[in-house]
Amino acid sequence: MREENRGQLSSALAQGLSDAEVAERVAAGKTNDVPARAARSVSEIVRANVLTRINAILGVLFLIVLATGSLINGLFGLLIVANSAIGIIQELRAKRTLDELAIVGQARPTVRRMSGTTELPPSEVVLDDVIELGPGDQIVVDGTILEETNLEVDESLLTGEADAIAKDAGDDVMSGSFVVAGSGAYRATKVGREAYAAKLAEEASKFTLVKSELRSGINKILQFITYLLVPAGLLIIYTQLFTTGADWRESVLRMVGALVPMVPEGLVLMTSIAFAVGVVRLGRRQCLVQELPAIEGLARVDVVCADKTGTLTxxxxxxxxxxxxxxxxxxxxxxxxxxxxxxxxxxxxxxxxxxxxxxxxxxxxxxxxxxxxxxxxxxxxxxxxxxxxxxxxxxxxxxxxxxxxxxxxxxxxxxxxxxxxxxxxxxxxxxxxxxxxxxxxxxxxxxxxxxxxxxxxxRPDARDTLDYFASQHVTVKVISGDNAVSVGAVAGTLGLRGEAMDARKLPAEPDDLAAALEECTTFGRVRPDQKRAMVHALQSRGHTVAMTGDGVNDVLALKDADIGVAMGSGSSASRAVAQIVLLDNKFATLPYVVGEGRRVIGNIERVSNLFLTKTVYSVLLAMAVGLAGLASAIFGTDPLPFPFQPIHVTIAAWFTIGIPAFVLSLAPNNERAHTGFVRRVMTSALPSGVVVGTTTFVSYLLAYEGRAATPTQQTQASTAALITLLVGAVWVLAVVARPYEWWRVALVAVSGLAYVLIFSVPMAQELFLLDPSNATVTTTALVVGLIGAAVIEVVWWAQGAMLGERRRLWRSADL
The missing domain is CATH 3.40.1110.10 (Calcium-transporting ATPase, cytoplasmic domain N)
Structure with a gap:
């Protein structure tokens, strides 16, 4: 009786829905409306870039400055607009690129209707559609099997069970599973957000920019900065408002001048821009980045497991x-x-x-x-x-x-x-x-x-790609279901040396398996579950593993690898689980992805050095001035107003951080990625920040005339402190920009000359509240600044020696 009912069910729906039935379901909203992967809406992008903690801090400080009536000192408020606008524009570009590529790369189920059988986008599937299945097809909506011929389905992505499950007519299938053998057809019973996989994936499918080692490192840096900001901020607020005895407007402006540079206003922005631009650049090469951290992750990979068929051949x-x-x-x-x-x-x-x-x-x-x-x-x-x-x-x-x-x-x-x-x-x-x-x-x-x-x-480009990985000290393991001798022969023609091994002889024990993987290069007769075990074994030895593949037998390994790379012509199941899809099916695109990841990692490290250095010297200067203020309150000594007004710290950031950071974050950079991002940034930025902050404070003390100082003398002292700070900050930029190329030298030179111009033009002096007319004070400030620059240079070379890192002034051919 059950078989008879199944036959009736199959014959009743074999031809699928009519156009009128489809239109009726569309009108009723019974369509497969699911959230897009790796994307967020325009409104979410705008909110995420406008409603930030940094914008809130700067916004409050901007309103405080406006209350004093000094509009020029509120110029830093433009940072709010610039940060938000640049972030929104770049992320919208990335979103548009992702959306366009996702349409090309998405699974297209074969839908049977009375009007004919055709491949449709998943969003056009409606309730009760009849969908045909073949090996490698992803099941895009929940349904009930109508027809089957030796149909076996893998539900491991949903249940974790790797064994294929035989399906008979009348059995249920869930979205997110895929066909490993046989063929058949099923009727859609749950579509859109009601489907099983859609419920599981809705959170996971959201924008994943923050989940990366780089972003985690930046979050640690921001936490460190927060710990510094709180005590320094409270101290400077108290001393500037209650101990200096200055006019309230002057006190408020100097308080804001101390607080503004402590905020790393562009660090998160530059990181977001670097990722977004990476997506756009790779998109032009027909590379779909389904999870943005994959750009960074592939740059850290040291083992690539390549499937032979569809990848090397x-x-x-x-x-x-x-x-x-x-x-x-x-x-x-x-x-x-x-x-x-x-x-x-x-x-x-x-x-x-x-x-x-x-x-x-x-x-x-x-x-x-x-x-x-x-x-x-x-x-x-x-x-x-x-x-x-x-x-x-x-x-x-x-x-x-x-x-x-x-x-x-x-x-x-x-x-x-x-x-x-x-x-x-x-x-x-x-x-x-x-x-x-x-x-x-x-x-x-x-x-x-x-x-x-x-x-x-x-593939004609396979040899060059393998040579590239060899030159970058990335190990390539060829893993295939073909005969091991044949796989080894193909690998040999591509210049890949090493032993070939039949996977049927591989040990099951993870440690022994890992040892075998270290010894051999090519593996044949590898089962899908073995591919997955091999990825796990390599990871257990501390390797960062990328897996490339295009078939249904690669899905488990693609899913569990640190980075899964699928070919655009591969099965829909393999494309669905991979972080990167090469839509042009070119294995040779991988070096460009690696290069883009290195650009992001290397450039954000440089940018982080600049921003963290600024925060360190700002906090140190605020603490020093604040402690001097406390001393004046306790011992009755002359109070010490903060040397800078907001406009001073604003122009200081223009050419030592803001513009250079933007250029450096987008510049070419093929330096190898290294672990320990936070450690390297901290060890570089902390000494530089301490040197700049200390020399600036010393220069200010030498120029400060005490409580009896006239407004002109106070401006000259502030100018002297700013000169010393700028000399040190420009030298920090000069160090961060290394190894030099012509454009990096030009960037540093233009930054330095821009300040020379600002301090030389009378109109700029008046506009930015500067007075370098006292030759003695200005010369002293320059000398102190140059001493600080010399110390920064010595520290840079000494750090290289202690850390065992080779320091280079100029870029060589191997970088």
Missing amino acids: ENGMRLAETKTLAEPRAGGQERSDRGNDTDDVLAQLAADDAHPNASIAAIAEAHPTAPGWTATATAPFKSATKWSGASYGEHANWVIGAPDVLLDPAAPEAEEAERLGAQGLRVLLLASSDRAVDAPDAPGVVTPVALVVLEQRV
């Missing part, structure tokens, strides 16, 4: 030869008549495969005319078994697959296949079987009939 193959085998009879006689022509068998097997892989497609191309036999049983190809086949009644049972799996490896036919495979050819065995291919113990006893020899085309 092209998907297409050509049938080179069919070698008919002579089978000895008892008594030494040979049997030449097999009852079936080999070409007919191959043609029929290819014709009966509804979802042919590359090998079967090549056979079908060479043998387009089938004899028209009727299959009584079929067995689809599975990565775990390495064979497929069909039973044709009186025309016998036939299997085709890996010779070393179907035969004893010591058999003459298997040895001949091994010899051919050593030439880089793919070899399949065509054999007859003593039982139906759908029998529980199939394939049973097989009789070799022919070796089917296929030529694989090596």
Whole structure:
């Protein structure tokens, strides 16, 4: 009765919905409206860039300055507009690029309707649609199976169970799972946000910019800065408002002048811009970054596990030869008549495969005319078994697959296949079987009939890509389901040296497996579960692992690798789980992704050095002035007003941090990525910040005339302190910009000359409240600043020696 009901269900919905039924469901909102992956809405982008903690701090300080009536000192308020506008624009560009590429790269289910069967975007699937399935297809909505032919589904992405599950008509399937074998069709019962995977993925599919080592490091830096800001801020607020005895407007302006530079207003912005620009640049190369930290992650990878087929070789193959085998009879006689022509068998097997892989497609191309036999049983190809086949009644049972799996490896036919495979050819065995291919113990006893020899085309860009990884000290492991000798031969033609190993001999113990992976370079006959275990074993040795692949058998490994890279022409399941999709199917795109990641990491480290140095010297200066203010309150000494007004710290940031940081964050940078981002930034920025802050305070004390100072003398003292600060800050920029290229030298020179111009033009002096007219004070400030610059230079070289890092003034060819 159950089988009868299933048949009625299948026949009732076999033709799918009519156009009118589809329109009715669209009007009722029963469509597959799901959240886009790795994207956030325009309103979320605007809110995230406007409503920030840094903008809030600067906004309050800006309003305080406006209350004093000094508009020029409120110039730093433009930072709020600039930070928000630049961040919004860049992120919208990245969003547009991601959205456009996602449309190209998304899974397109085959939907059967009365008007015809066609591939549609997932968003156009409606409730009760009939969706056809084949190997590698992702199940995009929940549904009920209507038709199936040896259908097996992997639900590991949802349940964690790696074993494929056989599905019969009437069984339920869940979105997020994928087909590993067989074919069929199912009816959509839950679509959109009601589907199982959509409920699980809605949070995970949101914008993932913050989840990265780089972003985590910056968050630690911001926490460190917060700990410094609180005591320094409270101290300076108290001393400037209650101990100096100055006019309230003057006190407020100097208080704000102390607080503004403590805020690293551009650090998060520059990081966001660097990631967003990376997405746009890679998008131009048809590289879809589904999770933004993947740009950074691939730059840190030290092991790339590359699937041979579709990665090192092209998907297409050509049938080179069919070698008919002579089978000895008892008594030494040979049997030449097999009852079936080999070409007919191959043609029929290819014709009966509804979802042919590359090998079967090549056979079908060479043998387009089938004899028209009727299959009584079929067995689809599975990565775990390495064979497929069909039973044709009186025309016998036939299997085709890996010779070393179907035969004893010591058999003459298997040895001949091994010899051919050593030439880089793919070899399949065509054999007859003593039982139906759908029998529980199939394939049973097989009789070799022919070796089917296929030529694989090596990707023309594969060698250069492997050479690039070798030059960057990135180890490449070739992992394939093909014969190990064949895989090793292909790898050898590409210049990849190392031992080849049959994965069936790999140890199961994780430690032993990791040791084997360290020793060998190429691996053949690897099962999908072994690929996953190999990724885990490499990770257990501290490696950062990238996995490339295009087939359904790569999905588990792609998902568990640190970075999963799928080919655009691969299965929808592999594209769905990968962080990076190469839509142009070019393995050679990977070096550009690595380079983009290095650009982001290296440049943000430089930018972080600038911003953190500024925060350190600002906090140190505020603490020093604040402690002097406390001393005046306790011991009755002259109070010490903060040397700078807001306009001073604003112009100080223009050419030592703001513009240079923007240029450096987007500049080319192919330096190798290293771990310890926070440690390196801290060890570089802290000494520089201390030197700049100390020399600035000393210069201010030398120029300050005490309580009796006239407004002119106070301005001259502030100018002197600013000169010393700028000399040190420009030298910090000069150090951070190394190793030099012509444009980096020009950047530092222009920054220094810009301040010379500001201090030389009378109009600028008046506008920015500067007075360098006292030659003695100005000269002293310059000398102190140059001493600070010399100390920064010595510290930079000394740090390199202590950390074992080679310091370079000029860029060399290997960087």
